[in-house]
Amino acid sequence: RMMITLTFLFHLLQVLPVVVFFSTFVSVLYYLGVMQAIIKQLGKFLSFCLGTAPAESVNAAGNIFLGQTEAPLLIRPFLKDMTNSEIHAVMTGGFATIAGAVMAAYIIFEVPATHLLSASVMSAPAALAVSKLFYPETEKSKHSAGDVYNIAKGTERNLIEAASNGASMSIKLVANIAVNLIAFSAMLSFVNATLVWLGDRVGYNELTFQFICSYIFWPLSYLMGVDQEDCRTVAELIGTKIILNEFFAYKDLSSFIKNRKALDIYLENAGRNLTDNLTGSWSNNGTHILLYDTGDALVGGLISMRSMVITTYALCGFSNLSAMGIQLGGLGAMAPNKKSIMSKIVFRAMVAGNVACFLTACVAGLFYEDD
Numbered sequence: 279r280m281m282i283t284l285t286f287l288f289h290l291l292q293v294l295p296v297v298v299f300f301s302t303f304v305s306v307l308y309y310l311g312v313m314q315a316i317i318k319q320l321g322k323f324l325s326f327c328l329g330t331a332p333a334e335s336v337n338a339a340g341n342i343f344l345g346q347t348e349a350p351l352l353i354r355p356f357l358k359d360m361t362n363s364e365i366h367a368v369m370t371g372g373f374a375t376i377a378g379a380v381m382a383a384y385i386i387f388e389v390p391a392t393h394l395l396s397a398s399v400m401s402a403p404a405a406l407a408v409s410k411l412f413y414p415e416t417e418k419s420k421h422s423a424g425d426v427y428n429i430a431k432g433t434e435r436n437l438i439e440a441a442s443n444g445a446s447m448s449i450k451l452v453a454n455i456a457v458n459l460i461a462f463s464a465m466l467s468f469v470n471a472t473l474v475w476l477g478d479r480v481g482y483n484e485l486t487f488q489f490i491c492s493y494i495f496w497p498l499s500y501l502m503g504v505d506q507e508d509c510r511t512v513a514e515l516i517g518t519k520i521i522l523n524e525f526f527a528y529k530d531l532s533s534f535i536k537n538r539k540a541l542d543i544y545l546e547n548a549g550r551n552l553t554d555n556l557t558g559s560w561s562n563n564g565t566h567i568l569l570y571d572t573g574d575a576l577v578g579g580l581i582s583m584r585s586m587v588i589t590t591y592a593l594c595g596f597s598n599l600s601a602m603g604i605q606l607g608g609l610g611a612m613a614p615n616k617k618s619i620m621s622k623i624v625f626r627a628m629v630a631g632n633v634a635c636f637l638t639a640c641v642a643g644l645f646y647e648d649d
Contacts, residue, residue, distance in 0.1 A: 296386055298448045300379040304343065305444025306437060313343065314429040317352065320402075322427065330406050331419035332426035333360060334367040338402045345380070345451075346372025346596050347608030352429055357613035359420045365609075365616055366413040366623050366630075367406055372605055373597035373631025374405035376524065379451060383525075387532035388539075393587055397594035397638055404634040412630040413623065458600070462522045491517025502592060502636060503643030508585035515589055520632060523598045531589055537567060537576040538583070544569050587646050591639035597631035 307313045320339035325332055333353045340349035350357065350368055360368070375398050376384075385391045434440040470486045477485030495513035504512045511534075519527035541560065548558030548571060559570040567576035581589070596604075602624045610617040 296382045297379045297452055298445055300382040301448035301451060302441050302444035304378055305432070305440050305447065309432040309434050309437060309440030311431050314431065317343070318427050318429055322423075324403055324406060325423070328403060328406050330367065330410070331364055331415075331421065332423040333419070333421050334364045334371075334406065336426055336429070337368045338371045338406050341371045341375040341405070342398050342402050343378045345377035346375075346601065346605055348377065350609055350612060353426065354612050356421050356426060357609070358615055360613075360616070361415065361417040361419065362619050362623070363410070363413045363415040363417070364419065365613075365619060366627055367409040369605055369609065369620065369624060369627035370409035370412070370630040370634065371402065371405040373601060373628050374401040374408075374595045374634035376594055376596060377451075379448065380525075384528045387528050388535050389528055389532060389590055390587075393590045393642070394594060397591040397635075397642070400591075400638040400641065401595060401634050404637050405631060408630045408634045408637065409627070412626055412633075458523065458525070462526060462600075466522060466526070487521070488514040488518070491521070498636065502588050502639045504585045504588050505582045508581040511579070511581055512585055512589050512592075516592060519593050519595075520598055523600060524593050524595065527593045531586070531593065533578045534581045535586060537578060537580050538586070540576055541567060541569075541580065544572065582648075584643065584646055584648060588639045588643045591642040592635055594638070595631055595635040597628050597635060599628075602628055 317339045321336035324338055325335035333356045337349050337353050340352045381394050473485045474483055477483055492510040492513045495516045496509050499509040499512040515527045515531055545558050561568050565579055606624055609620055
């Protein structure tokens, strides 16, 4: 238990400085006007391709780089007059993507950066499309393109102040990540201990939260194109993402990625050192990979590269139960007159955000080719 705690703290100390740096970097880009220019052009492109309103398109573009409560700040003056469908699109976009600062943290977990960035970019138009299927537009937008695309620059007086403000703003994000990790880790341990105790009463002591999720989300994993032998494992990760959050899911996914790399190095070394009687023999007992030459065990086992790529896309979004409260708090403060409709559609938007993530995962699986 002490080793688990130390490992948890080590991961925490690795991730949080990256979040601070990226938040500072984005703040500097925002001060220079670079971020506004990129978001403006992407918003125009999305609006042209999908026929969506300018405000919801700019928000979707902002979600590629910013978080679910930061991106709506780009369109804050327009939120109070948005149609219900546009509000739904704004909320769905927040659920379907992750913030750039958090994305940098997941790269520390050795999740491939190319797939993370692709997932966030692909989920922006997917979120708009799915949102309109879940909540079709029946009203006319009240905002002109000229007003929406005129994104204001930061109010900082110089580059140093912009960097300082960015670092200061990251304090809340860092604290939120740290506190949520501690709280949800404790909650998951409690739930699993309770389930194991209940399962033991009927002679089954392997009943856990992950075990239940592995059956509930198995069909979804299979439909996304995950290799059949990996479906239960990926289903566990999807359940962790939806019920807890994507941070825990990516942390668990990173163990499979590291195991894959360790096995590749083991086999490569065996191929290079034939004179040292290295056979490169290994076996998979379902939960661990046993490396016979070194006597090591890769805890947790493996999933295929195809399954890993599809899972990376499926997990890339803030679409979990706890994020609903975060969105309601953030958006409700920006547009109090819309708080009632937000509370009615927040669960629908969360489901739509998950569907958008799963659709991008399906597309990734469609085009992925094994080396």
